[in-house]
Amino acid sequence: MEVFFLYGFFQRAFLAGVFIAIACALLGIFLILRRDAMIGHGLAHVTFAGVALGLYLNVMPLAVALFVAVVASWIIMKLKVKAGLHGDTAIAIFSSVGFALGILLVTLSQSFNVDLFSYLFGEILAIETSEVVFSIVLAFVVVLLVVVNYHKFMYMTFDRESAKASGIKVDRLDGLLTVLTAVTVVLGMKVVGILLVSALVVIPAAAGLQVASNFKQAIVLSTFISITSIVIGLVLAFLLDLPASGSIVLLSFLAFGILFVFRRSRR
Amino acid sequence: MDSVAAEQKLLIEIQNVCYDYGYGDVLKDVSFPINSHDFLAIIGPNGSGKTTLLKIILGLLKPRLGEVTIMGKTVEEFADWKKIGYVPQKATHIDSLFPVSVKEVVAMGIQSSRRFPRRTRGEDICCISRALxxxxxxxxxxxxxxxxxxxxxxxxxxxxxxxxxxxILMLDEPTTGVDAKTQEHFYDMLQRLNREKEITIVLITHEVGIINKHVEQVACLNQTLVYHGSHDEFCRSDEFKRMLADGHHLVSHHH
Incomplete structure (x- = not known):
């Protein structure tokens, strides 16, 4: 195992990956239980527009994507509450419009190239030091904010009305959760790419939820599955020359599959 | 010595509250006080505005006119919400697959009132066990x-x-669909909390005919406040007879 860590790029990928894995798993649990699992998918598509804009303007695509995703997440949330649209209509619309915009901008900037592909399919093993620092700091902030608001998020997810009646500012926390999701999606994009990032948010959390009998267990189990999928995925990608993104997502799906079968067989 | 009644303090005052959902008034000019040590049932048929009133008291809805004061402060100013325990209508809105233990549900109550979180341990665990x-x-x-x-x-x-x-404990339709025997135990428990812990109990129910004997005061709503006073007097009132005749008892006690 030590041999991997002799390689700087592997160390970087490993470090950033673990932090992002934790952020994804934590948020994933809340999103699934709030029946908001698709928001990751929608925001990923919007993120594509952000990346395309960055490529078009020739400024840091990661930073532009972050900005665009956060703004979009805010609008989606407001639309959901105020526009009287059913369920995830706002997400469905934003997701396709984001992608359409992205395609347009990419074509205009003539950047249908390797660079774009790395955003679409992820390229964690090629992550640069500056991006590692950026990712770790942001992932750390996400995790910290979720931990600080853990009980409030749990309360409002479980029983929104009682949470509100107990004085919790649920609307403000909705906003926070949405923005944190946007940040996490952009970070996850570096690991597995735009096309697979929603899997990183949803699958480990869904796997943990299969067998958890309490909330703490769900959090611990999902985080463990998320980290393990990323670490093993990276090692496999490195050893067998496989794409890291595909390996990571398939591994987390394997964990989900095993736990799903386990839960069904326990009945 | 002063009687118990003299020691009662005004906890909640509902003053001229009106509310509409955009299709006519649901509540019209409703006013009544809730005092400490009360064991009050807010009753009325479906659609009479009971739940709306409860939500207004809890600050979940804003009245069109009138106001509610809690312990001397308006709902907007009031901040000490942990002093008001809300018990929602049971089970209907709870996701049965939600992975949360009983202990964690009770901990939500304690933890969410804190500004900064801390681990649930020691004194919190005692508090959770005691409450359970x-x-x-x-x-x-x-x-x-x-x-x-x-x-x-x-x-x-x-x-x-x-x-x-x-x-104060506010309970929304706590005994709907619960069998008579369990209901009796349930009211016994509420009475213990009311007498021993001096907790004011406010519950809402549409089952007019089966208000338990433990209930001491009744506020009867039918968009307006049609009766407010003691339970015994209510049972003798014309209003009660009229509501029973209208079929508002809905669930019989002896089935």
Whole structure:
């Protein structure tokens, strides 16, 4: 195992990956239980527009994507509450419009190239030091904010009305959760790419939820599955020359599959 | 010596409250006080505005006219919400697959009133156990909430409110669909909390005909306040007879 860590790029990928894995798993649990699992998918598509804009303007695509995703997440949330649209209509619309915009901008900037592909399919093993620092700091902030608001998020997810009646500012926390999701999606994009990032948010959390009998267990189990999928995925990608993104997502799906079968067989 | 009644303090005052959802008034000019130590049932047929009124008191809805003051402050100013334990209508809105243990549900009550979180331990764990014992759910603390019966879930929600040492418990339709015997136990428990812990009890129900003997005051709503006073007098009132005749008893006590 030590041999991997002799390689700087592997160390970087490993470090950033673990932090992002934790952020994804934590948020994933809340999103699934709030029946908001698709928001990751929608925001990923919007993120594509952000990346395309960055490529078009020739400024840091990661930073532009972050900005665009956060703004979009805010609008989606407001639309959901105020526009009287059913369920995830706002997400469905934003997701396709984001992608359409992205395609347009990419074509205009003539950047249908390797660079774009790395955003679409992820390229964690090629992550640069500056991006590692950026990712770790942001992932750390996400995790910290979720931990600080853990009980409030749990309360409002479980029983929104009682949470509100107990004085919790649920609307403000909705906003926070949405923005944190946007940040996490952009970070996850570096690991597995735009096309697979929603899997990183949803699958480990869904796997943990299969067998958890309490909330703490769900959090611990999902985080463990998320980290393990990323670490093993990276090692496999490195050893067998496989794409890291595909390996990571398939591994987390394997964990989900095993736990799903386990839960069904326990009945 | 002063009587118990003289020691009662005004906790909540509902003043000229009007509310509409955009299709006519649901509540019209409703005013009445809720005092400490009260055991009050807000009753009325479906659509009479009971739940709306409860939500207005809890600050979940804003009245079109009028105002509610809690312990001397308007709902907007009032901040000490842990003093008011809200027990929602049971089970109906709870996701039975939600992975949360009974202990965690009660902890939500304590933890959410804190500005900064800290781990649930020591004194919190004692507080959780005590609250669960008060509602007779002490042995269930590690069970998953979704695996309990609706009545048991209801008790856990009461424990969640009790863990914050509330002055008032507000219960929304607590005994709908619960059999007579369980109902009796349930009201006994509420009476114990009311007498021993001096917690004011406010519950709403549409089952006019079966208000339990433990209930001391009645506020009868039918968009307007049609009666407010003691339970005994209410049972002798014309209003009560009229409502029974209109079929508002809905569920019989003896089935």
């Amino acid at each position: 014992q008060q509602v007779g759910m002490g042995e269930y603390k590690n069970r998953r909430i979704g695996n309990l019966s609706a009545g048991q879930q209801q008790r856990v929600f009461i424990a969640r409110a009790l863990a914050n040492h509330p002055k």
